[in-house]
Amino acid sequence: MLEKLFKLSENGTNVRTEVLAGATTFLTMAYIIFVNPSMLSATGMDKGAVFVATCLAAMIGCFVMGLVANYPVAQAPGMGLNAFFTYSVVLGMGHTWQVALAAVFFSGLCFIALSLLKVREWLINAIPMSLRIGITAGIGLFLAFIALQSAGIVVDNPATLVHVGDLTSFPAVMASLGFVLTIAMVHRGLKAAVLLAILIVTGLGILFGDIQYNGIVSVPPSIAPTFMQLDFSGALDVGLVSIVFAFLFVDLFDTAGTLVGVATKADMVDKDGKLPRLSRALLADSTATSVGAVLGTSNTTSYVESVAGVAAGGRTGLTAVTVGVLFLLALFFSPLAGMVPAYATAGALFYVAILMMSGLVGIDWRDLTEAAPVVVVCLLMPLTYSIAEGIALGFITYAAVKLLSGKGREVNISVWVIAALFAAKIIFL
Known part of the structure; x- marks a missing residue:
């Protein structure tokens, strides 16, 4: 049955290799079951319900990706997208988490439509590579800023807005330790480095009496507090259009980039440089996002940590299905997830931020018309505390700089349209 479903022999693999690859991928990304509930609970969402929604959304996403697309790519609620949900849409703009969930649901439907209508390639190819890199790096900086705040290393200051906190406080010391442990263990090749660092810091918190065991x-706790709690009427407000677009935009390019990277590593790219069954893979991602919103979590997306499983030999959807089964089993560890404090996940956030910023090496810094918009995106996401505003100002800057530099012909028509829409939104809404 497995041979028929996943074509194991055709892909030069076997059940044992695929299962081990799936376990490897799960260990590298399991930190999300602790980080996501901790982050989304800041909006007022029930932490236990979000934990269940996180595990179920990841399981469904992995199953669909594995069974429908036959890709060794795991899925779970995405880092950066959960930060946008919490700190920009809810805490920053004042929308309820129910409205934010509905916006995620609509973005998933739009993603499904783009996948079915074959529009995604045009969108992906139309956006300049520099802006794609800048958006990813900007989200990384935003995550780093959130990590510093959650650890108490950066605090509010009436005069300067932000200021260094008490670096000798227990949360600050533990967050710093978690970050250093993560980097050291990743460097040593430990697959579960991020997860282990979170558990070690949580254990120390229990040992020193800061956390109750x-x-x-x-x-598993009840999912009722978040299940089917979407506020569709609030999400249909015209002011939410840019929010839905931002969810869609980030998810689309994050997914596309991850799929390309993982498929290339797994030697799945054909002679023309195209990915087989790409429509199915994108459809799996977009479907999981909509289902995840119904369950009660932010956008579900493909995880770049899937490369770890591919490196361990994973070549088919059985790898993804294995990850899904492990997320299902993780449902029974809710007490552990509930004990994990924000400072224990701060190191993981900072580590993910480093990974997301690494793409900046691909920017041509000698061409200011390419570099300037990237810097605008990177700086304004954390400074405005909004991923959406950073994206908007990055597009506007890119179009304006190219036009006034005499390079307007280099700009794709879609970029002009997107920049104009963002400008109109800033001026009139």
Whole structure:
């Protein structure tokens, strides 16, 4: 049955290799079951319900990706997108988390439509590479800023807006330790480095009496507080259009970049440089986003950590299905997830930020018309505390700089349209 479903022999693999690859991928990305509930609970969402929604959304996304697209790519609620959900849409703009969930749901439907209508290639190819890199790096800086705040290393200041906090406080020391441990273990090649660092810091918090021990394993908490709690009427407000677009935009390019990277590593790219079954893979991603919103979590997306499983030999959807099964089993570790404090996940956030910023090496810094918009995106995302504003100002800057530099012909028509829409939104809404 497995041979028929996943074409194991055709892809030069076997069940044992695929299962081990799936376990490897899961260990590298399992930190999301701790980080996502911790982050989304800042909006007022029930932490236990978000934990269940996170595991279920990841399981469904992995199953669809594995069974429909036959890709060794795992899925789960995405880093950066959950930060945008929490700190920009809810805490920054004042929308309720129910409205934000509805916006995520609509972005998933738009993503599905783009996948079915074959528009995604035009969109992906139309956006300049520099802006794609800048958006990813900007989200990384935004995550780093959130990590510093959650650890108390950066605090509010009436005069300068931000100021260094008490670096000797327990949360600051533990967050710093978690970050250093993560980097050291990743460098040493430990697959579960991020997860282990979170667990070590949480254990120290229990040992020093900062966290109350509540057990490790139990029956999963109820998902009722977040299940089907979407506020569609609020999400249909014209002011939410840019929010839906921002969710869609970031998810689209994050998914496309991840799929290309993982497929290339797995030697799945054909002679023409195209990915087989790409429509199915993107459809799996977009479907998981809409289903995840119904369950009660932010956008579900493909994880670049899937490369770890590919490096371990994963070549088919059985790898992704294995990850999905492990996320299902993780449901029974809700007490452990509930004990993980914000400072224990700060190191993971900072590590992810480093990965997201690494693409800046691909920018041509000698061409200011390419470099300037990237810097605008990177700086304004954390400074405005909004991924959407950073994207908008980056597009506007790119179009304006190219036009006034005499390079207007280099700009794709879609970039002009997007920049104009963002400018109109800033001026009139």
